[in-house]
Amino acid sequence: MTIELDGDSLAIDDVVAVARREEPVSIAPGAREAVREARKRVEDVVSAGDPVYGVTTGFGELVDERIPPERLEELQSNLLRSHAVGTGRELAREEVRAMLLTRLNALLAGYSGVRTDVVDALAALLNEGVHPVVPSRGSLGASGDLAPLAHLALVLVGDGEADVDVDSAGVEDGSPDGTRRLPGTEALAAAGLEPLTLRAKEGLALINGTQLTLGLAALFVHDAERLCRAADAAGALTTEVTMGTTASCAPAIHDARPHPGSGDSARMVRRLTAGSEVVESHRNCDRVQDAYSIRCLPQVHGAVRDAISHLRDAVEVELDSATDNPLVFSREAVDDRASGTDRGAVVSAGNFHGAPLALPLDYAVGAITELASISERRVDRLLNPALQEPHLPPFLARDPGVESGLMIAQYTAASLVNECRSVGRASTDNIPVSGNQEDHVSMSATAALGARRTLDRARRVVAIELLCGAEATEYLDPKLSLGTGTESLRQLVRELVPPLSGDRRLDGDVEAVATLIEDGLLEDVVRETAGDSE
Incomplete structure (x- = not known):
């Protein structure tokens, strides 16, 4: 049974079906359109040159550092690499799948501003049996589960490591559990996938959220x-x-x-x-x-x-929530204090907590x-x-x-x-971090x-x-x-x-x-x- 995702109707039983029974997923057409609309708003804001957290600025205590347009893609890939500082036992296969699923569904809510290429890539990891290697420790639960999600997302850009299903990918010399561990680029290639080049805000959108917490909680x-x-x-x-x-x-x-x-x-x-x-x-x-x-x-x-x-x-609400930061809205949905253009606004808040x-x-x-x-x-x-x-x-x-x-x-x-x-x-x-900019974590x-x-x-x-x-x-x-x-x-x-x-x-x-x-x-x-x- 294929689980159709639309950002608005994911249930606990669906998480169990995808995480444990490894049911495939698909993306609802309406959700795909919402993703495109949010992405257009991000691109308009970037074109306007406004300072927007994590899009045209640095992160955490480095929020006042402005990033020139020609380095915005570098900013996003650096974010994943610098935040991949997890440690401890590796998450089990079902835990990784629960993270992938819930992050994908959150992005499909249409408030994160990623391209459809990103959500398609996450869906492909689930459907093709490519499971990133994710250490379990390192998250403070604000700004989301940063370190674990960074390890999860690294594979999308051809970095990190993943366990690949031998049968589905045609990989030889697998382990007794039917998988083989490969570097990110090779893992993607084994499943017929190409690494992504992240655009403005996309790295931040991949790691700002509660998906380790949420997947485990479900x-x-x-x-x-x-x-x-x-x-x-x-x-x-x-x-x-x-x-x-x-x-x-x-x-x-x-x-x-x-x-x-x-x-x-x-x-x-x-x-x-x-x-x-x-x-x-x-x-x-x-x-x-x-x-x-x-x-x-x-x-x-x-x-x-x-x-x-x-x-x-609480889990049922969170499964169909936007936990990103900043969030992308139409101009009429927010007040005039938000950064953006007449077409859209990117608002920094705390839904990741x-x-x-x-x-x-x-x-x-x-x-x-x-x-x-x-x-x-x-x-x-x-x-x-x-x-x-x-x-x-x-x-x-x-x-x-x-x-x-x-x-x-x-x-x-x-x-x-x-x-x-x-x-x-x-x-x-509570232990404050990021130069006390993130002074209360969950x-x-x-x-x-x-x-x-x-x-x-x-x-x-x-x-x-x-x-x-x-x-x-x-x-x-x-x-x-x-x-x-x-x-x-x-x-x-x-x-x-x-x-x-x-x-x-x-x-x-x-x-x-x-x-x-x-x-x-x-x-x-x-x-x-x-x-x-x-």
Whole structure:
């Protein structure tokens, strides 16, 4: 399926489709015309000789340096080279594709003033499997994700490096993953492309934006929503095997405090445990209340869902926004203080600032950490002899004492939660740069990278809960059935992870269940059996 881009309708699911499934992209005719119109306005402003930031002047603290017309192209190519100062791990293929896609879509909004040659070249990189090598660290989230985007854009001018798909480009001697790393010019040639010579403003337009932050955030939202549903499923199974009650998920309770997320999580637990003879078997027992980690599951999981929903709203706005600086408008769209001609104006402002994403990203990191934290507490209730139900052996070991069972799985969960808690304050930091011209930055890229890392840790905590919950089912009365959804969940885990017959390595078991969550296979089973609670 080809994803048509128009600068105005890109969605999170589209980012996932292009970044992970590598669907091709095309450019809508209307968007192409908007790009041409904006470019004409830039050319008119350049012809008029007005001082316009980054077009006829230097950058940052060098804003007062006027650039002669014969050096404007040199200015733009120098910008890419000087700003390519990234470091750290290289971005993964899907992360690079998300950056390419979101930068392309931002340029198609028609406020950046690039030529159609530039947007066509970005689309070609995506469609031909040419992926620039981009270090992950170096962005302050204002003036956009400068260093990573500079590495991304260098390939367009025949500089930098890119990983090229061997099959599509006919390149020999590829690596085991089917790619070969080539210098920029060779990478373009392998895909039948020519290097660009950048014109006035085009280098600046390629790097002034939030696209590292945005691409990572879009993927994070998709994965975080998937993890929330997996955590509901894990919690539902834990509720059953610890002889908890689902009464706390009754609709009346959540109608009395109608936060959307808590209602969704409660509904998910009810559907997963529908028909459970285990739950029914102790409905009239002497226990008055379950522990918070079970009784408050809908409220905690629901608050996490609502935090991710807040981030989703911000990402959806940003996906179809112009995050360039300066922006190009018609004269009638702006006041008389803007630089330009009667035909158009180029206005310097701050749409590149990452604060609208940095703040909700840090909020989401805190929320996902809370999801991991409550999951770890349920793991402890499954394993801890001081808290377990009488039917469960200490640490779910077959021969407690001689064997440790799943004891150390809780240690690992605790370690992962600790890592999660060390992340999530990037947006409250500020380090001025560029001679204090850029005196307040967002650190949004740090927030996005931290969010992805936190999600990875939290996913494994939930996987450990699922692993322990599945093992605990081995000690239930075999005459009592689980809920329709939780039984399907148990079977799915058991397809990959057999019951303990004695102590064994568990690292592969944890990774197998984490992969079920990451790939959405667990979610598919849950939806088929319990319905979609969204």
